[in-house]
Amino acid sequence: MIGAALPLLLVAGWEIAARTALVSPRYFPPPTVIAAMLGRLLTAGEFWGDALTTLARLAVAFLVAALAGVPLGLGMGLWRPLRRALEPAMAMLYPLPKVALLPLFLILLGVGEGAFVFTAAVTAFFQIATSTAGGAATIDPRLVEAGRNYGARGIALFRKVILPAALPAVLTGLRLGLGLALITVIAVEFVAAKSGLGHLVFRYWQMLLTGEMYAAFLLIGLMGLGATRGLRALQRRALAWQEWRH
Amino acid sequence: MIPLILPALVLGAWEIASATGLLRPVFFPRPSTIATLLVAQIADGTLLGQLGLTLARLAVAFVLAAVPGVVVGLAMGMSRRTREGLDPLFALIYPIPSVLFLPLVSFALRAEEVAVAVTAAFTSFFIVAYTTMTGVQQLDRTVLEAARHFGARGPRLFLTVLLPGTLPAIFTGLRLGLGYTLIVVVAVEMVGAQRGLGAQLWLSWQILRVEEMYVALVTVAALGAALTWGVERLRRRLIPWAQDIGEVGA
Numbered sequence: 101m102i103g104a105a106l107p108l109l110l111v112a113g114w115e116i117a118a119r120t121a122l123v124s125p126r127y128f129p130p131p132t133v134i135a136a137m138l139g140r141l142l143t144a145g146e147f148w149g150d151a152l153t154t155l156a157r158l159a160v161a162f163l164v165a166a167l168a169g170v171p172l173g174l175g176m177g178l179w180r181p182l183r184r185a186l187e188p189a190m191a192m193l194y195p196l197p198k199v200a201l202l203p204l205f206l207i208l209l210g211v212g213e214g215a216f217v218f219t220a221a222v223t224a225f226f227q228i229a230t231s232t233a234g235g236a237a238t239i240d241p242r243l244v245e246a247g248r249n250y251g252a253r254g255i256a257l258f259r260k261v262i263l264p265a266a267l268p269a270v271l272t273g274l275r276l277g278l279g280l281a282l283i284t285v286i287a288v289e290f291v292a293a294k295s296g297l298g299h300l301v302f303r304y305w306q307m308l309l310t311g312e313m314y315a316a317f318l319l320i321g322l323m324g325l326g327a328t329r330g331l332r333a334l335q336r337r338a339l340a341w342q343e344w345r346h
Numbered sequence: 347m348i349p350l351i352l353p354a355l356v357l358g359a360w361e362i363a364s365a366t367g368l369l370r371p372v373f374f375p376r377p378s379t380i381a382t383l384l385v386a387q388i389a390d391g392t393l394l395g396q397l398g399l400t401l402a403r404l405a406v407a408f409v410l411a412a413v414p415g416v417v418v419g420l421a422m423g424m425s426r427r428t429r430e431g432l433d434p435l436f437a438l439i440y441p442i443p444s445v446l447f448l449p450l451v452s453f454a455l456r457a458e459e460v461a462v463a464v465t466a467a468f469t470s471f472f473i474v475a476y477t478t479m480t481g482v483q484q485l486d487r488t489v490l491e492a493a494r495h496f497g498a499r500g501p502r503l504f505l506t507v508l509l510p511g512t513l514p515a516i517f518t519g520l521r522l523g524l525g526y527t528l529i530v531v532v533a534v535e536m537v538g539a540q541r542g543l544g545a546q547l548w549l550s551w552q553i554l555r556v557e558e559m560y561v562a563l564v565t566v567a568a569l570g571a572a573l574t575w576g577v578e579r580l581r582r583r584l585i586p587w588a589q590d591i592g593e594v595g596a
Binding site: 104105106107110124127128185188189191192193194195196197198199200201202203204206207208279282283286287290291298301302304305310313314317318320321322323324325327328 | 350353373374431432437438441443444445449453454525529536537543544547566567570571574
């Protein structure tokens with residue numbers, strides 16, 4: 101109950117302020133107008149086209165990042181020489197805001213999808229590899245010992261002991277990586293691309309179509325909410341044996 | 347020594363490749379050319395000007411995110427009603443990428459500089475708040491009980507038990523928030539500023555002065571690395587007893 105109170109109050113306050121021109125309705129149209137726009141947006145093709153574009157970019161970027169990041173992270177976590185060799189480079193590049201690499205990738209790959217997707221993939225890759233490496237490096241050695249004592253070797257040891265033990269860290273890395281990839285895709289669209297939800301908001305902003313802008317905003321929030329809640333549920337299911345404190 | 351071999355090899359190969367024209371020097375100028383320009387830009391003060399501007403935006407945005415973030419996070423951790431009151435609203439806004447707030451914020455606050463800082467503060471606020479909240483929730487109940495039995499109440503309980511116990515989480519939140527703020531400041535500068543490292547990066551690419559772009563890129567990378575290093579040093583000094591708790595999500 102109490103959870104609905106604050107949003108309702110805010111929306112009501114906004115409606116009144118906009119209707120009485122306390123805030124400029126041109127920049128802050130009343131929520132009822134935004135709701136009407138929301139309906140129009142959902143029935144028009146434009147929004148769905150851009151949403152699909154964003155989702156496709158996100159999916160490719162995330163897949164590339166996961167396919168490269170998880171094995172590399174596991175390798176770094178489990179095999180010390182690899183960690184020694186790569187850790188300095190990773191530590192140097194990890195804090196670099198990857199959006200800053202966009203111009204470089206635009207030069208390397210040309211202005212187009214490749215550069216947009218790659219920028220997002222690189223962002224997610226570092227998160228996934230770092231989280232996975234951390235998880236794999238801190239596996240309880242007693243678990244591995246016990247597995248060995250029961251005769252698990254090579255692939256069996258990896259599949260039955262190491263992978264499940266590293267899984268929480270891997271999944272956390274994937275979840276954070278997906279979030280970062282989404283942010284980067286949207287930012288890149290906002291800056292450079294000519295399509296996608298990021299560019300949709302940019303377009304509405306430039307044309308001062310504020311009603312549409314807020315409606316698109318709300319939809320992006322709902323999509324993000326759905327994605328994070330969904331992943332969290334998935335993580336809980338996959339890690340049913342883990343204790344969840346929150 | 348080994349860690350230096352890989353970067354040195356890459357730079358050496360790059361130098362040779364662009365000197366011999368194997369790489370197009372228009373896009374990939376020789377590392378020595380970039381280094382010369384870097385030194386020149388440091389010497390004439392232009393780079394420090396850009397860096398200073400970016401740092402100032404970063405600092406303002408970080409403070410705007412950190413102070414309310416810690417306060418709201420503590421409140422949400424301690425009071426269930428606050429948590430339930432704010433959570434639905436936060437959960438909806440949190441996943442919206444910060445850059446998108448730029449239009450909204452620039453309508454509300456006409457001053458461009460303020461708009462940049464506020465935009466960059468948005469998501470970091472949620473990161474700080476949620477990490478702090480998790481820290482309060484994960485406090486050892488036994489310790490709280492013990493403190494109550496020994497008569498700690500109200501402000502005293504807060505200052506001697508709750509706050510120290512939550513410090514590691516607050517610190518993690520601030521570290522993540524700072525990294526995030528840097529991303530958004532650079533991104534927003536790329537979209538909507540005329541000066542600052544992100545602007546130099548983007549504008550010099552657009553007019554194909556790639557040497558300047560690489561100089562800005564190197565500076566941003568160094569800034570990120572320096573911040574990470576500084577925060578780690580600070581953590582060891584301020585809360586030497588605690589491990590960094592790592593990422594927690596909302």
